[in-house]
Structures are given as structure tokens and as C-alpha cells.
Amino acid sequence: MKNKTIIVSNRLPLNVSLPENEEENEIKILPSVGGLATGMKSIHQNSDSLWIGWSGIATDDIDESTRNKINKAIQQQKCISVDLTQDEVEDFYFGFSNDLLWPLFHYFTEYTHYKDEHWEAYKKVNRKFAEKVLEYLEDGDQVWVHDYQLLLLPQLIKEAKPNVSIGFFLHIPFPSYEIFRVLPKREELLKGMLGSDLIGFHNYDYERHFISSVSRILRYDVNFNTIQVGRRKVKIDSFPMGIDYQKFKEAAIDNTNKSQEEKSQLKVRLEQHLQVSNDAKLILSIDRLDYTKGIAQRLKAFEYFLTKYPQFQEKARLVMLAVPSRENVPQYQRLKREIDELVGRINGKFSTVSWTPVWYFYRSLPFEQLIDLYTSCEIALLTPIRDGMNLVAKEYIASRTDRTGTLILSEMAGAAQEMSEALIINPNDSNQIAEALKVAFEMPEEEQIMRNKFIQKRIKRYDVEKWATEFMKSLEATKDLQKEKKTK
Ligand code: ADP
Numbered sequence: 294m295k296n297k298t299i300i301v302s303n304r305l306p307l308n309v310s311l312p313e314n315e316e317e318n319e320i321k322i323l324p325s326v327g328g329l330a331t332g333m334k335s336i337h338q339n340s341d342s343l344w345i346g347w348s349g350i351a352t353d354d355i356d357e358s359t360r361n362k363i364n365k366a367i368q369q370q371k372c373i374s375v376d377l378t379q380d381e382v383e384d385f386y387f388g389f390s391n392d393l394l395w396p397l398f399h400y401f402t403e404y405t406h407y408k409d410e411h412w413e414a415y416k417k418v419n420r421k422f423a424e425k426v427l428e429y430l431e432d433g434d435q436v437w438v439h440d441y442q443l444l445l446l447p448q449l450i451k452e453a454k455p456n457v458s459i460g461f462f463l464h465i466p467f468p469s470y471e472i473f474r475v476l477p478k479r480e481e482l483l484k485g486m487l488g489s490d491l492i493g494f495h496n497y498d499y500e501r502h503f504i505s506s507v508s509r510i511l512r513y514d515v516n517f518n519t520i521q522v523g524r525r526k527v528k529i530d531s532f533p534m535g536i537d538y539q540k541f542k543e544a545a546i547d548n549t550n551k552s553q554e555e556k557s558q559l560k561v562r563l564e565q566h567l568q569v570s571n572d573a574k575l576i577l578s579i580d581r582l583d584y585t586k587g588i589a590q591r592l593k594a595f596e597y598f599l600t601k602y603p604q605f606q607e608k609a610r611l612v613m614l615a616v617p618s619r620e621n622v623p624q625y626q627r628l629k630r631e632i633d634e635l636v637g638r639i640n641g642k643f644s645t646v647s648w649t650p651v652w653y654f655y656r657s658l659p660f661e662q663l664i665d666l667y668t669s670c671e672i673a674l675l676t677p678i679r680d681g682m683n684l685v686a687k688e689y690i691a692s693r694t695d696r697t698g699t700l701i702l703s704e705m706a707g708a709a710q711e712m713s714e715a716l717i718i719n720p721n722d723s724n725q726i727a728e729a730l731k732v733a734f735e736m737p738e739e740e741q742i743m744r745n746k747f748i749q750k751r752i753k754r755y756d757v758e759k760w761a762t763e764f765m766k767s768l769e770a771t772k773d774l775q776k777e778k779k780t781k
């Protein structure tokens with residue numbers, strides 16, 4: 294049998310949803326939202342791989358027969374589930390991963406909480422993942438571990454199987470040394486990651502921060518982008534994650550070719566706004582509901598824009614889609630309340646009988662409706678306070694098949710490094726965002742096309758397949774790195 298790649302991430306590319314009442318007995322398998330899952334999904338579908346991760350359901354919530362049904366359904370998609378109990382979900386996922394690592398790596402140090410029981414659960418769950426990987430690992434297989442929930446996993450696998458090739462990719466920023474050093478258990482976490490043969494980041498800044506933390510905290514020898522770990526060499530490199538460009542382009546072409554009767558209700562309603570006047574525009578905002586995404590600051594900047602430039606009232610509509618995320622973490626609950634209040638305040642203040650300034654959806658949408666939004670909104674306003682990459686920015690530009698549209702993008706998103714032709718803003722500066730909105734409203738079509746042409750070329754060439762291939766090629770090449778050492 295051909296060697297396979299074992300992909301490991303906390304969340305599988307699918308989410309299991311249990312029946313909501315007695316009459317319904319069907320288990321629903323829905324796609325996961327989030328950059329890791331949406332990006333890796335296209336790679337997984339077209340390659341010889343097995344994906345190990347959590348199904349999104351705590352196992353003590355279900356009986357044996359439901360568990361078997363879930364496992365059968367997810368195995369059909371070449372996925373294997375790691376079972377987590379309710380306590381593990383609380384302490385490992387909501388606790389150590391999302392109440393400590395997530396805020397810290399995004400520079401929200403004031404939101405971090407460390408608890409010993411969270412750390413114990415983090416170690417325990419990483420060991421559980423290691424056991425599952427070892428159960429399915431065969432000679433010649435390689436392992437690709439993803440993201441901050443599994444920082445200890447590479448070392449656990451390497452200790453059990455020293456010859457197996459292990460790649461690790463971090464989908465979020467790696468913070469500067471001055472932030473990272475604050476973390477209790479920082480040595481253990483770095484050593485865990487260094488069990489890999491190759492460690493990848495979205496960009497050079499994150500790579501540089503990691504290397505600096507390793508050399509200052511662990512005092513390991515670093516030679517350019519290679520770290521000496523005992524007798525092994527670990528390579529560090531950057532691979533900016535791309536999207537499935539062709540998929541978005543083709544879906545957008547289909548979408549724009551639809552006859553009036555074929556259009557979704559959402560699309561029809563979006564287009565109605567554009568008919569209000571020649572210069573009416575829709576402004577798109579899409580994220581998981583997360584404090585790192587700057588949604589509240591974005592709403593305040595939009596309010597400021599409508600106040601400063603009243604000529605855009607009735608013409609500008611912010612279509613804001615926020616996907617529920619990590620709802621058990623108090624910061625997320627507080628943010629949800631803040632956003633609800635802000636939307637209410639802005640709509641209450643500016644609405645007229647024929648116009649509501651903010652259209653707010655708090656849910657996940659099917660892919661076709663995501664494309665409705667990308668193709669109908671002439672402006673995308675993506676203003677994260679920190680973001681590892683922000684794939685939505687790339688998906689938006691890929692879906693603008695006639696190349697019109699203006700992207701306003703935060704300089705704090707990893708994607709900004711590849712999209713300098715967008716209107717790049719500081720997400721904390723309401724005035725700059727308001728000015729960018731005005732520029733976007735008034736930008737001639739030729740200029741929009743010229744800017745997007747360059748970005749499209751770049752994101753088409755370096756799509757998600759290229760990203761994965763480059764990573765895998767680089768992982769393969771690390772074998773030569775180890776041989777070099779032995780022959781010396
Ligand atoms: P993150 O990984 O932090 O969530 P990204 O912008 O990198 O942020 O990735 C988000 C992914 O989730 C994108 O691929 C996007 O298409 C998808 N997504 C975002 N919002 C929705 C939604 N409401 N419904 C379905 N998919 C969504």
C-alpha cells in the first residue's frame with residue numbers, strides 16, 4: 294500500500310450535530326468553519342491521507358450506539374475521531390487552548406488565564422492524540438500536525454517513533470519573545486513543537502519570533518533557520534497558506550451567471566439594496582465571532598463613518614456575518630453582548646423606513662450563500678486586531694471574477710503581507726477606517742481592477758495546493774538534513 298500522510302488537528306473538517314429532539318434521529322455531519330479546516334479540506338479530499346481529530350461532541354454526552362454511528366459516518370470521509378470527555382473539552386479546549394494560548398499568541402495578554410488543571414488536561418489530551426496517531430501509523434507514513442491545541446504532540450510521536458517524518462504548522466501568529474516568555478510551561482511547549490522535523494509558519498515574522506524564543510528560552514544553537522535539538526536538526530520556514538482559488542472562482546462564475554429565478558433569496562435581497570441608487574454599495578464583514586477579529590472596533594468605525602460622512606447614509610449597508618465560536622469562554626460571551634448592543638445602537642440611530650445600516654447574521658452559512666455575499670458586496674471590510682492569515686480576504690478577491698471590488702484589510706492580518714494593493718489600515722484607528730471606506734466608495738472601477746489583478750495573480754499562483762506541496766517537499770528534504778549530520 295502507498296504511504297499516507299496522517300493529518301492531525303484538534304478539529305476535524307466536519308462537525309457532528311446530534312438530533313435536537315426525540316422525533317429526529319438523524320446525525321448531521323456539517324462542514325467545520327475556520328481557516329485550518331476549510332483550507333486543509335481540499336488537500337485531504339484529493340490525496341492519500343487520513344485525518345485524525347475531534348468530532349466536536351463530548352463522548353459522555355452520547356451512548357455507545359450513537360458513538361458507533363458517528364464513527365462510521367466520519368470514517369466515510371477518511372477521518373478518525375479522538376474521543377474527548379466533557380471535562381477534557383472544558384479544560385483542554387476551552388481552558389488551556391482558548392483561555393490561555395489563543396489570547397496570548399494574539400497579544401491579548403490581559404485575557405489569559407492559567408490553571409494547573411488546564412495544563413494537566415492539555416498534556417493528557419495531547420497524549421490521547423499521540424496514542425491515536427500511533428494506532429494508525431504504518432512504516433513510511435508521514436505525520437502533519439496542525440495548530441496550537443497540539444503543541445506537545447510532535448515530541449510525543451518522535452519519542453515513540455524516532456524515524457517518522459513529522460511536520461508541524463501553526464495557523465495563528467507566533468508572538469514576539471517578550472509576549473511568549475510570559476507563558477507558564479513555555480519550555481515544555483517549545484520542546485513539544487521541536488519534536489517535529491519541519492515547523493512552518495504563515496510568514497517570516499512569526500518564524501523569527503519562534504527562533505528567538507527558542508534561542509533565548511532553551512538556549513539551543515540556531516544556524517540561520519535550522520535549530521539543533523540534541524542530535525537532530527529541525528528546520529523552520531514560512532509558508533503563507535493559500536485558498537482553493539479555482540473553487541472560489543468557478544463558484545463565483547456560476548453565481549453571477551444565474552438567472553433571476555435561479556438566484557437565492559439572499560442574493561435578491563442584497564441586489565435590492567444596490568438598486569436604491571447608482572452609488573449604493575454593500576460592505577462585507579465575515580468572521581468567526583472572536584475578539585481577535587476586531588468586530589466591535591469595526592462597528593464603531595462604521596458608525597463614525599456614517600457620522601463623519603452623512604452623504605453615505607442610505608447608500609452604505611454593512612452586511613455582517615459572525616459565526617458562533619467558543620461560546621463557553623466568558624470573553625466570547627461578553628463580546629457577543631457588546632456586538633448585539635452596538636448593532637442595535639447603530640441601527641436605532643441611523644435607520645430610516647427604507648434603510649437599515651447593519652444587516653447582522655449570527656450563524657454559519659452554506660458555501661453557496663458565502664459566494665452570494667462575496668459576489669454582491671463591492672467592498673470587504675476585514676479589520677482583525679491580530680490574525681494569523683485571514684483566508685476570507687483571499688476568498689473575497691478570488692470570487693471577484695470581473696476584478697471589481699475593494700478590499701480594506703488590517704495590517705495585523707498575515708494576509709496583508711501578500712495583498713499590499715488592498716487598502717491597508719490600522720484596525721485601532723477609526724478615522725483611518727472611515728477614510729478608507731470613503732476612498733472605497735469613490736474608487737474608479739479601473740483602479741479597482743488594476744489593484745485586484747495583481748492580488749489575484751499572486752493568490753492564484755500560490756494556492757492551497759501549492760502551499761501543501763511546498764510544505765511536504767520541504768518536509769521530505771529534512772531527511773537529507775539529518776543524513777548530512779550523520780556523514781560529517
Ligand atoms: P479563522 O481561521 O480565524 O476562523 P480565516 O479567515 O482564516 O479565520 O478562515 C475562516 C474560514 O471560515 C474561511 O475559509 C471562511 O470561508 C469560513 N467561514 C467564515 N465564516 C463563515 C460562515 N458564516 N459560514 C461558512 N463559512 C464561513
Ligand code: F6P
Nearest residue numbers: 304326327328329330440464618
Ligand atoms: O485557523 C485557526 C483556528 O484556530 C483553527 O485552529 C481552528 O480549528 C479554527 O480556527 C476554528 O476554531 P475552533 O476549532 O476553536 O472552532
